[in-house]
Amino acid sequence: MAMPRPTVAQFAYGSCTVILSTVAMLALSQAGSAVGIAVIAVAALALGLLVAVTVPAARTRTVAVRRPSAVPAERPVPVSSGTAAGESVRQRAA
Secondary structure: OOOOOOOHHHHHHHHHHHHHHHHHHHHHHOOOOHHHHHHHHHHHHHHHHHHHHHOOOOOOOOOOOOOOOOOOOOOOOOOOOOOOOOOOHHHHHO
16 A cells, blocks of 8 residues: 655644754753754654644545436437427417
8 A cells, every 4th residue: 555645734844843843952951962962853853753644634525427327318308288399489489
């Protein structure tokens, strides 16, 4: 089964989450070591992935096309009861 492609909204929400959470965690923790920064970066990536996956996917609307089966191409037009078969519309109106 093929994986569905991510939508633009998923990319946007995930990217914004990674950037904003990284900045917030770095500012709050005041991490100065490489290990601390790496842990924050990995945590921000995990959080961004979680947000991107949980964004509701766009719903595609499908329209069912109803195709008649065994319907003749042309149907005969019924003749109204007030006109004779050979009588034209002009003669009847006069």
